[in-house]
Amino acid sequence: MSGRGAAGSGRGLLLALLPALCALPRVRGVEEGPGSAHGHSQGFQVVTFEWLHVQDPYIIALWILVASLAKIGFHLSHKVTSVVPESALLIVLGLVLGGIVWAADHIASFTLTPTVFFFYLLPPIVLDAGYFMPNRLFFGNLGTILLYAVVGTVWNAATTGLSLYGVFLSGLMGDLNVGLLDFLLFGSLIAAVDPVAVLAVFEEVHVNEVLFIIVFGESLLNDAVTVVSGCPEGSGAWHGASLCISRPLATTFPASQRGTRPSPASSVLLPSRQPPVSPAVRPPRRLSALPPGSQSRTPLWAQTPCRPFPSPRREQPSALGLSSGGAARVRQGPWSWDTRPPLLPGSQGGRTLGVVLQTWVLNRYRMVQLEIIDQVVMSYGGLRGAVAFALVVLLDEKKVKERDLFVSTTIIVVFFTVIFQGLTIKPLVQWLKVKRSEHREPKLNEKLHGRAFDHILSAIEDISGQIGHNYLRDKWSNFDRKFLSKILMRRSAQKSRDRILNVFHELNLKDAISYVAEGERRGSLAFIRSPSTDNMVNVDFSTPRPSTVEASVSYLLRENVSAVCLDMQSLEQRRRSIRDTEDMVTHHTLQQYLYKPRQEYKHLYSRHELTPNEDEKQDKEIFHRTMRKRLESFKSAKLGVNPNKKAAKLYKRERAQKRRNSSIPNGILPLESPMNNLTIKEKDLELSDPEEAPDYGAEVGGGIEFLASITQDTTATDSPSGIDNPVFSPDEDLSILSRVPPWLSPGETVVPSQRARVQIPCSPGNFRRLAPFRLSSKSVDSFLQADGPEEQPHATLPESTHM
Amino acid sequence: MWLSSKKQTKKPPNVQPETSLLRLYHRFRALDRNKKGYLSRVDLQQIGALAVNPLGERIIDSFFPDGNLRVDFPGFVRVLAHFRPVDDDDSGMRDPKQPEPLNSRMNKLRFVFQLYDLDRDGKISRHEMLQVLRLMVGVQVTEEQLESITDRTVQEADEDGDGAVSFLEFTKSLEKMDIEQKMSIRILK
Numbered sequence: 001m002s003g004r005g006a007a008g009s010g011r012g013l014l015l016a017l018l019p020a021l022c023a024l025p026r027v028r029g030v031e032e033g034p035g036s037a038h039g040h041s042q043g044f045q046v047v048t049f050e051w052l053h054v055q056d057p058y059i060i061a062l063w064i065l066v067a068s069l070a071k072i073g074f075h076l077s078h079k080v081t082s083v084v085p086e087s088a089l090l091i092v093l094g095l096v097l098g099g100i101v102w103a104a105d106h107i108a109s110f111t112l113t114p115t116v117f118f119f120y121l122l123p124p125i126v127l128d129a130g131y132f133m134p135n136r137l138f139f140g141n142l143g144t145i146l147l148y149a150v151v152g153t154v155w156n157a158a159t160t161g162l163s164l165y166g167v168f169l170s171g172l173m174g175d176l177n178v179g180l181l182d183f184l185l186f187g188s189l190i191a192a193v194d195p196v197a198v199l200a201v202f203e204e205v206h207v208n209e210v211l212f213i214i215v216f217g218e219s220l221l222n223d224a225v226t227v228v229s230g231c232p233e234g235s236g237a238w239h240g241a242s243l244c245i246s247r248p249l250a251t252t253f254p255a256s257q258r259g260t261r262p263s264p265a266s267s268v269l270l271p272s273r274q275p276p277v278s279p280a281v282r283p284p285r286r287l288s289a290l291p292p293g294s295q296s297r298t299p300l301w302a303q304t305p306c307r308p309f310p311s312p313r314r315e316q317p318s319a320l321g322l323s324s325g326g327a328a329r330v331r332q333g334p335w336s337w338d339t340r341p342p343l344l345p346g347s348q349g350g351r352t353l354g355v356v357l358q359t360w361v362l363n364r365y366r367m368v369q370l371e372i373i374d375q376v377v378m379s380y381g382g383l384r385g386a387v388a389f390a391l392v393v394l395l396d397e398k399k400v401k402e403r404d405l406f407v408s409t410t411i412i413v414v415f416f417t418v419i420f421q422g423l424t425i426k427p428l429v430q431w432l433k434v435k436r437s438e439h440r441e442p443k444l445n446e447k448l449h450g451r452a453f454d455h456i457l458s459a460i461e462d463i464s465g466q467i468g469h470n471y472l473r474d475k476w477s478n479f480d481r482k483f484l485s486k487i488l489m490r491r492s493a494q495k496s497r498d499r500i501l502n503v504f505h506e507l508n509l510k511d512a513i514s515y516v517a518e519g520e521r522r523g524s525l526a527f528i529r530s531p532s533t534d535n536m537v538n539v540d541f542s543t544p545r546p547s548t549v550e551a552s553v554s555y556l557l558r559e560n561v562s563a564v565c566l567d568m569q570s571l572e573q574r575r576r577s578i579r580d581t582e583d584m585v586t587h588h589t590l591q592q593y594l595y596k597p598r599q600e601y602k603h604l605y606s607r608h609e610l611t612p613n614e615d616e617k618q619d620k621e622i623f624h625r626t627m628r629k630r631l632e633s634f635k636s637a638k639l640g641v642n643p644n645k646k647a648a649k650l651y652k653r654e655r656a657q658k659r660r661n662s663s664i665p666n667g668i669l670p671l672e673s674p675m676n677n678l679t680i681k682e683k684d685l686e687l688s689d690p691e692e693a694p695d696y697g698a699e700v701g702g703g704i705e706f707l708a709s710i711t712q713d714t715t716a717t718d719s720p721s722g723i724d725n726p727v728f729s730p731d732e733d734l735s736i737l738s739r740v741p742p743w744l745s746p747g748e749t750v751v752p753s754q755r756a757r758v759q760i761p762c763s764p765g766n767f768r769r770l771a772p773f774r775l776s777s778k779s780v781d782s783f784l785q786a787d788g789p790e791e792q793p794h795a796t797l798p799e800s801t802h803m
Numbered sequence: 804m805w806l807s808s809k810k811q812t813k814k815p816p817n818v819q820p821e822t823s824l825l826r827l828y829h830r831f832r833a834l835d836r837n838k839k840g841y842l843s844r845v846d847l848q849q850i851g852a853l854a855v856n857p858l859g860e861r862i863i864d865s866f867f868p869d870g871n872l873r874v875d876f877p878g879f880v881r882v883l884a885h886f887r888p889v890d891d892d893d894s895g896m897r898d899p900k901q902p903e904p905l906n907s908r909m910n911k912l913r914f915v916f917q918l919y920d921l922d923r924d925g926k927i928s929r930h931e932m933l934q935v936l937r938l939m940v941g942v943q944v945t946e947e948q949l950e951s952i953t954d955r956t957v958q959e960a961d962e963d964g965d966g967a968v969s970f971l972e973f974t975k976s977l978e979k980m981d982i983e984q985k986m987s988i989r990i991l992k
Contacts, residue, residue, distance in 0.1 A: 444952075445960050445976040449915070451939060452858060453985045456915065459862045460886050461988055462852040464831040586952050593941045597855050619855040621942050626854045 066097070088419050137213040145217030145360055152354050153191050153222040159350030161187025178402050186406050189392050190347055190413060192226040193219045193382050211374045215381060347413070352379040373432055382426055383417040384410075444586060451594050595622065827883065831876050841873040842866070857938045861918050885914045888987040911986045912977065916970050926967035929957050 070093050138145070161184035168183065199216055355378050359370045392403075392410040595618050818867065832838075834846050844863060853859035866874045866882050874882075887906035902908060919927045919935050933953045960968045960976040968976075 262922075443959055443976065444956050447981055448936070448939070448956060449977055450980060450985065452935070453915065454981075455856055455858045455939065456862060456918070457886070457986060457988070459853055459856045459859055460883065462850050462856070463834075463862070464827060464846065464883050464886075464988065465833065586955050589944060589948055590940075593944045595939055595941060618941065622855045622857050622859075625857075625938075626860055629860055630848065642846060 001776055005197055013654040088422050091415070091418060134209075134213060137209055138217055141210065141213050141217065144214055144366065146220065147358055147362060148214060148218040148355075149221035150225055152218065152351075153193075153225040155354040155357075156191035156347065157184070157188035157226070157350050159187070159354070160190055161185070163347075163350065182402070183404075186392075186409075187347075188226055189406075190384060190388050190410060192388050193384065208374075210370070211377060215378060216372075348379075348382065355379040373429075376432065377425070379430060380428065383421055384414045390412055427721045444590065447587070447590055448594070455595070456518060824880070827880055828876065831879055839873075842879060843873055843876045858918065861938075865914070865918060883912075883988075885911055886986060886988045889983045906987070908982050909974070912974050912983055913970065915986070916973055926965075926969050927957075927973065928967045929953055932957055932968070 070090070074089050161180075164187065165180050165183040168178065199212070199219070355375050359375050359378075363369050388410050390405050810924060830931065831842065834850070835842055836846060836849070844867065847853065847863045847866065856862075866879065885906055888907055889908065916927070917923070919931055921931055921934075933949060936953055936956070937951055944952075957966065960972050962972050962975070963969075
């Protein structure tokens with residue numbers, strides 16, 4: 001076998017697989033007979049099927065293909081995936097495939113050893129997860145997560161084990177050869193909440209970020225706790241950690257050798273990525289290169305970046321594990337029902353109690369409280385997955401006598417939780433929300449002011465640094481910015497790291513595209529949309545708007561005023577009178593058009609679909625408005641306090657700085673936050689104009705330079721040489737905005753309001769910022785070229801055009 | 804120093820505990836980039852998230868009452884103190900002669916009222932309401948719609964028919980709203 005394998009497979013990856021596969025069960029030998037039976041046909045054989053020759057790589061490749069196609073296929077049917085959680089679908093798929101293989105072959109094709117899993121399957125999963133892990137959320141809630149993961153899991157394990165033991169003692173379970181330790185062990189196995197199923201469900205349900213990250217983190221870390229506390233071969237549950245890790249490692253390889261044992265579970269394992277033994281070795285995941293047995297306890301935090309986020313492939317192993325478990329169960333002899341009834345309510349009840357207690361403790365320290373709904377969702381979302389199954393399969397038959405019983409029980413628990421709870425959690429969440437919603441008709445005032453309060457509160461939170469500020473994180477990001485980024489990132493990548501700038505930049509791009517498209521579509525004269533005709537509130541009331549039904553569970557429940565979509569209600573109740581119609585229209589308008597506060601629109605990203613960018617649009621509008629206002633105030637401050645000389649100085653400073661900046665790559669200027677930008681720029685300022693009163697200069701210059709940094713940096717990413725002169729653009733903005741845009745027909749002398757200007761898909765100000773895309777290093781030229789004739793008068797220095 | 808000035812505006816049992824005050828002080832220092840010892844408008848404007856908050860500018864302005872250009876730490880804390888959660892046991896024990904604590908419901912509402920009432924005449928006129936609405940609403944809403952919404956809003960709250968919303972009318976229109984919860988930040992407890 002080994003010889004043939006070495007000679008046959010040319011593929012690098014799979015070549016390495018084969019030595020591992022040498023440990024495969026000898027049962028394969030049965031197949032060799034028929035495979036090589038082609039030799040005795042007459043004549044010259046044109047085609048031979050060397051099945052055995054290519055069997056292993058072929059099956060692997062086929063498996064991967066089938067799994068990927070299935071995954072894609074599930075998502076094609078959106079209706080199905082919105083009801084049934086993906087893990088359930090995968091289980092069904094696994095069952096089907098398992099059934100096919102089993103029916104066809106009755107023997108294991110091969111099993112997966114830890115080495116194979118570690119070296120070939122895990123790295124892509126890990127890297128994929130590492131990219132997509134929501135770092136900020138995770139580390140922000142790390143305390144909570146650790147509490148739930150460590151204490152919660154231990155609690156779950158203890159309660160499950162003890163309750164089972166209690167039931168056993170009371171004799172309901174019949175005659176079993178188990179002791180307290182076995183029950184505790186079993187409890188610890190079953191306590192592991194599998195992240196994949198839970199998180200897939202959460203993603204679909206769109207729970208709020210905090211809840212999501214807590215569950216995610218908890219399930220991330222509780223595997224480690226499970227393993228440490230469980231010590232799968234049952235050699236003492238609560239020993240020192242290092243022993244617990246190293247011993248499983250030492251025994252896993254022999255366990256894989258023992259794959260030939262007639263245990264039904266392992267024999268039906270498909271050629272998949274099901275890791276039969278890897279949970280035991282999972283804690284030192286990152287150290288997979290180290291030889292087994294030399295591991296010491298990996299600190300929990302070190303495992304964090306490695307833990308797979310629910311990725312498509314990750315779900316396959318669990319599903320297939322489950323499916324194989326299902327097939328195994330079919331064969332299982334004793335269908336003893338004694339253990340099962342107490343187990344399910346016992347474990348779930350224990351979990352619920354644990355969640356409630358911990359939340360009570362946590363709420364005393366947390367800023368964002370965890371509501372009842374969150375707790376319900378968390379405890380109901382305690383699905384078990386393949387981890388539990390894998391761990392239980394690992395149990396040593398000799399040490400735990402009733403291993404088969406445990407296996408079958410685990411299978412049942414896993415199936416039940418994934419399928420039943422997975423299917424029902426989504427309706428449950430939605431039902432809870434609807435039930436608690438406010439039935440009182442909110443008044444217009446309340447709605448408006450309520451929204452205002454939300455905005456105010458977010459602003460105050462930002463100012464007081466509550467949610468956005470974490471000393472450690474700041475220190476880390478400073479370190480990152482100062483040293484790591486310079487080493488690890490290219491300059492152009494460094495520039496585009498600031499989130500707001502990114503958004504701004506992308507929006508400018510979009511504006512450009514839509515501007516051009518709009519112009520083409522309408523012809524230049526009819527360019528401006530008539531605001532009133534396009535936006536009549538003749539909205540179709542018969543269809544409920546989906547946008548108002550979204551958002552987090554607990555936020556919606558917490559909020560009782562600026563409420564969820566109850567406009568349907570208002571519609572029905574007040575259909576009769578005209579005044580009420582107007583009322584309804586007003587409500588509707590407000591509901592639809594009020595800016596959303598930060599909590600409401602920031603919900604979870606989904607890896608399967610792109611979320612619409614409404615919040616970016618809102619950001620952009622507000623951002624423009626804010627910047628414009630700030631510039632106006634700066635201009636008036638400039639004028640008021642100092643005469644044009646100041647402006648000239650500023651202008652010169654800007655040009656000097658710009659020139660300097662164009663030679664110094666912008667990468668030096670830290671872009672992580674506008675604050676840092678400002679500091680550096682102020683220092684530059686002070687260098688160039690030492691006689692300037694630093695105090696006032698800093699203050700006045702600050703705001704403009706903030707804008708300067710924005711425009712500079714966004715444009716600089718596109719044309720390193722052509723840098724927008726920031727002092728120009730605001731002036732251009734204001735002066736241009738007071739003039740009639742050229743494409744308006746002469747009859748319309750109305751100056752568009754500020755809002756209407758922004759309504760044009762690309763207001764002049766925006767477009768101005770795009771101009772330097774293509775152009776020369778002289779910023780003034782870029783304006784001239786960009787906007788044609790009306791720019792000429794403004795090509796002169798700002799001091800002459802001060803209003 | 805600032806603790807004593809804090810005490811003047813709060814009743815003694817309700818003094819902000821050390822830890823959150825310290826935290827605010829660190830935040831103040833972090834915002835104060837040049838270590839000037841006070842904050843100017845620019846320092847607050849550097850907080851990126853405020854730029855995308857529709858009421859951001861107004862809130863920054865509220866830190867600089869009476870046309871000041873700088874705010875020192877006590878002033879900073881004084882504004883933030885409006886957002887402390889309200890303790891339930893306060894109202895029972897309060898000595899009526901002492902000034903109401905800053906985080907009482909009335910004072911929270913007054914803070915918001917001042918955000919709306921820019922000319923400080925004690926009333927939110929229709930024009931001011933229109934401005935606030937304009938800030939908070941997206942650009943798709945036309946001017947006519949906005950005006951009608953403003954009219955209705957003022958009409959709903961206005962009781963004495965003067966076309967403007969006084970502070971009492973404002974309070975009354977929001978009596979059912981849970982201000983204490985909506986306008987509190989836990990960290991300041």
